[in-house]
Amino acid sequence: MGDLCRTADPKLALSVYVRAGAQDKVILLLAETGQYVALVKYAQQKNYTPDYMSLLTALVVSNPPGAAEFAKVLMLNETGSLVDKTAVLELFISKSKIQEISTVMLDVMTGDKPEDG
Numbered sequence: 001m002g003d004l005c006r007t008a009d010p011k012l013a014l015s016v017y018v019r020a021g022a023q024d025k026v027i028l029l030l031a032e033t034g035q036y037v038a039l040v041k042y043a044q045q046k047n048y049t050p051d052y053m054s055l056l057t058a059l060v061v062s063n064p065p066g067a068a069e070f071a072k073v074l075m076l077n078e079t080g081s082l083v084d085k086t087a088v089l090e091l092f093i094s095k096s097k098i099q100e101i102s103t104v105m106l107d108v109m110t111g112d113k114p115e116d117g
Contacts, residue, residue, distance in 0.1 A: 023048050031055050034066050036073040040082065052083050053091070060095045067092075068100040075108045 001020075006013040010033055017025040023043075027050045030039035043050055052074055059067035071092075074082045085108065092101035 024050070027055070031059065031070070034063075034069070036066075036070045039070075040073060040077060044079075053087060056083065056088065057091060060091060060097055060100075064095075064097050064100050067097070068104050071101075071104045072107055075104070 001016050003013070003025075005016070006029070010029060014026065014029050014033075017029060023046055026042060027039055027048075030036070030042065039050075042048075056067055056070055056074070059070055071083070071088050075085055075088065089101060089105065092098070092104070
């Protein structure tokens with residue numbers, strides 16, 4: 001049902017996916033619609049760990065500014081980074097998204113932390 005109405009009404013599709021317990025589809029639709037904070041909260045509420053790097057990889061290609069925002073959400077999570085910062089940096093560089101990753105890293109690497117070496 002959610003798949004049928006997804007293109008016409010993503011909000012309705014999201015509701016159907018949530019009620020059906022289709023966690024992968026909920027996560028994917030939240031990523032596609034730019035609801036990155038909601039995506040992380042949903043995953044944490046459901047005690048579900050999506051493949052954040054795969055989602056980020058897809059976004060870097062299809063929506064680089066969105067990927068940059070998602071990377072910030074993942075790395076600045078209140079419980080700690082949900083992705084490896086070096087892997088994120090390498091991903092953006094491999095796709096020649098230097099401007100986007102520069103913005104991300106400036107926001108993420110505040111202070112003088114040894115782990116940001």
